[in-house]
Amino acid sequence: MLVSDEMKESDILKLQKRLNEEPFVKESVYISKKQALKEQSEAMGTNPEEFLGYNPFTASIEIKLHSDYANSDSIAKIEKVIKKNTNIQEVLYQKDLIDAVNENIKNISLVLLALAVVLTFISFALINNTIRLAIYSKRFLIHTMKLVGASWAFIRKPFLLRNIWSGILAAIIADSILMGTAYWLVSYEPELIRVITPNVMVLVALSVLVFGVLITFFCAYLSINKYLRMKAGSLYYI
Incomplete structure (x- = not known):
């Protein structure tokens, strides 16, 4: 979840605290602009601030959801709730990966159900x-x-x-x-x-x-x- 540059760190921490009170949030981590720059610099092997002249990254809050909400429908609703805050620039998540995982879980559940029926009959x-x-x-x-x-x-x-x-x-x-x-x-x-x-x-x-x-x-x-x-x-x- 990318936060607007106009928000002060104290306001971001208050926002994080409110998010932690939501039933769908398992835990959250605040990543400041400086921390984001450091992590990306280490990952890329170069510091973009040196040739751009400014820090191109924004502060963000990483949210981990409870397993009950780890599906596309629930995440879409959560995204709408979060985006009501005008200081939230963007909500990023891997929709394709989540869909693939849920589809695999569904298929595995069907296989296990069929196996359970066979074993019950035996x-x-x-x-x-x-x-x-x-x-x-x-x-x-x-x-x-x-x-x-x-x-x-x-x-x-x-x-x-x-x-x-x-x-x-x-x-x-x-x-x-x-x-x-x-x-x-x-x-x-x-x-x-x-x-x-x-x-x-x-x-x-x-x-x-x-x-x-x-x-x-x-x-x-x-x-x-x-x-x-x-x-x-x-x-x-x-």
Whole structure:
């Protein structure tokens, strides 16, 4: 953000302070004309003031935005807000780069979503097959319970409870791994705390627990009902 030469340094610092109070500003850095000249001279290997006779650079304020505002639409709105101040000469940012980054993030998100769907399907298939095999081995016990007059609800109960507890245990293990991985990522890159927030992790942990219970309950319920409906003779041919 380039500042007018007519602004005094004290006024620029006041402007910077006001900007820091805005919700979209993460941090800001004031660069004076002298500092800009020094940095550019070092970058170019020559001092333009020596042959121009004056400092061609203007004071500026570099603004870093919060991640929630790092997209073209938000930046365009922020630019309009900043330009309302007549002492702001120009707001500079790499629009093409931001668009490219956001497009890449969108594409990566779609790939990760597709991968998550595939892994969810695979997980469901593995859990379903495991439960079906466990109940298959008890098919004659289920039939025996039917013969002695046990109701279907009574027969289902121990199988459902056992599988629900298995789902809870599996969810606890999965949540522990997720929490450990999240903690390691945040300790390695503290900025990720803006994405991996405690609220997000609680929501993920609860979702894993709920889906773990629902999937095991649903698979066990269907498998048990299959053998409850079968006649004795059919149990030998499956």
